[in-house]
Amino acid sequence: MFHKEGYKIILITFVFVVGCFLLIDNVVQITWLRTSIMILLLFFLVMILQFFRNPKRHTKLNDHQVISPVDGKVVVIEEVFEKEYFKEKRLQVSVFMSPVNVHVTRYPIGGNVIFSKYHPGKYLVAWHPKASEENERTTVVVENPTYGKVLHRQIAGALAKRIVNYAKVNDKAIQGADSGFIKFGSRVDLFLPLDTNIKVQLNQKVRGGETVIAEK
Missing domain, CATH: 1.20.5 (Single alpha-helices involved in coiled-coils or other helix-helix interfaces)
Structure with a gap:
């Protein structure tokens, strides 16, 4: 498929x-x-x-959990100041995708899309510290009545020259459903509430739509 x-x-x-x-x-x-x-x-x-393969994933819908939006490896787990939307400290979890990973981006949690914005930018390598702020990217925020607001950000890399984002404000997001696509390698950042319980470790491989990243 x-x-x-x-x-x-x-x-x-x-x-x-x-x-x-x-x-x-x-x-x-x-x-x-x-x-x-x-x-x-x-x-x-x-x-x-x-x-471009799009394997079927078996997402267990759970408003208390945030699942990985993409396949790849966890490269960042840290407390940061999120500048674009929250403008406050959040827990950031970043997943890096190599060109051989599945590149479908999936909603990490269900709820209402309350923010969706595209930013043109550079094409620094995806693991560059400034990639999250300077590269081409899209930012999507989903509000879940149980978990709160979860932000996921698609970031283009040195090879990824096109980001596709399907999320529109007022859309109903279904956990694990397609949120977009990144062509040819990149990363996705998650910004979570500070009181969330992170369930993954650095360098852990994750599967989009299935691996639990955090729970609350």
Whole structure:
């Protein structure tokens, strides 16, 4: 199953690879060279297909828990001052995605979308300390009557040149449902209430829509 954001790219890549196969088969006479080029083209197609895969996740809806919005590795757990929306201290948990991770962004908690904003910006490497404030990014805040307000921020990286955000103010967010997509590697930051109980550790691998990040 593939994400809708990849349909066009997958089709173009497939047509390109098939065209190259036909051309190479007629033009390249050296067997080992022809075979090598074809293998590289197949590898390229497979990489595109795996990048846009959208596996089904089994989200257990729970208003007392925040789940990981993306697949990846936890790279930040710290108390910070969130400048854009809360303008106060929050617990930040950041998940870094490599190009081989699933890049669907999912709502970490259910509730009402009360803030959604896109920011153009730079393309620093995703783990750069200033990436959260200077890179291209989108900020979404969901208000849950039980848990409170949870902010998640998609951040573009050196490879990710396009962020897709589906969240609109007054939308009804369903925990684990698609919130957006980041193309080709990046990270997502979560900003949580200070009294939340963090359930993950640094360098832990997490699965979007399933791994519990925090509970209250």
